[in-house]
Amino acid sequence: MIFKLLLTFFAADTFGLTLQQVPLNWALVLEAIFLAMTFKLRLPLLKQENALFIALLLDTLFWITWLYFSGGATNAFISMLLLPIALAAVMLPMWAPWVLSGLSVCAYSAMIFAVPDHHMQMHGMDMSSHYQGMWFNFVISALVMTSSVALIAKRVRKQDQELAKIREGQLRQEQLLALGTASAQMAHQLATPMFSMRLLIDELQDEAAQPQELVEEMDGALKRCEDALGELRLATDVIRSGHQQTLPVLELVSSFKQKLDLFMPQTEVDYEMKLADDHLKVQSDTSLLPALLALAENAARASQEHIGQPRVSFSVERNKQSLLIRIRDYGAGIDNELLNQLGHHLVQNPKGLGVSLMLSHASLERIGGRLMLSHHQSGGSVATVTLPLSKDLQ
Structure with missing residues (x-):
């Protein structure tokens, strides 16, 4: 904005700008209002891709307006339209810089056709080829930014995400x-x-x-x-x-029942088996059963606090090359803020730090499984354990 003001009011003659002052003044006033709003909302804009794209889109439109009323295609600063494209290529998904490039190229093309005939002739020279060359150079630059720069930025973002996951895992x-x-x-x-x-x-x-x-x-x-x-x-x-073994699913469920009856005899458990094949086996080690028991204990405690009775639902089913074990409680559910943190981090909570869930998640990860927590449609929460089936039975 400051750059435009300097060019408009102090350097127009220096750079040969042809100004239409009245509409240009109105455009600058509107842009000042826009910049004041975006400065106040700059933090939310940086967090939301759609909002940031809209801001860059409006910024592009303001640049097009200023260029149109200050000489159009004859303006020496026509390349400033590349700035929003560059920002979009670095900060937004691939579609965003393509949209801004298309808009900028169309606007530049319209300005080329709107150049008066007397501007095409200068000192007896035909300047049309010069303006066409500038237009072609602009198109090439926009294509480079929307392809090469965007791809590089995408790769960098992916590497950053992978590094964040590695740091989180460490x-x-x-x-x-x-x-x-x-x-x-x-x-x-x-x-x-x-x-x-x-x-x-x-x-x-x-x-x-x-x-x-x-x-x-x-x-x-x-x-x-x-x-x-x-x-x-x-x-x-x-x-x-680091030794692992294959364990029959029926043996796993049987051991789970025995341990649960021994350590938590007061717990009411609803078992549901959805297996068409009784000979399925899963990858396992000695930490698998304690991990499942810890999830059942958490579920029983949540049910006890909410309905006054330790009740748990335990279901087993096959999903392609995996075994799904769902352990549901009848509690009040898990806060959305904690849902994505439990099992991955130690969290400060009045009911504990989530140590057992974190240990269960780590145990399952070690044998190729995973743990996912979610809300149940009828209330309470569900811990879904995914275990890889033995390769010879997939």
């Missing part, structure tokens, strides 16, 4: 490594007191005066702790070795 792995180290340390620290508790319970069982029901209940709880500690040690060894 951060998640660092957090998981810290959690894994802490878990291993706690497991090592638990081994000694659990061994002492085992000795005490054995002594209590030998004393007839002690209530046997209480002793049996303590013994059962301790056995579950010992089993969990053993599974943790086994999982650590398997993860360290």
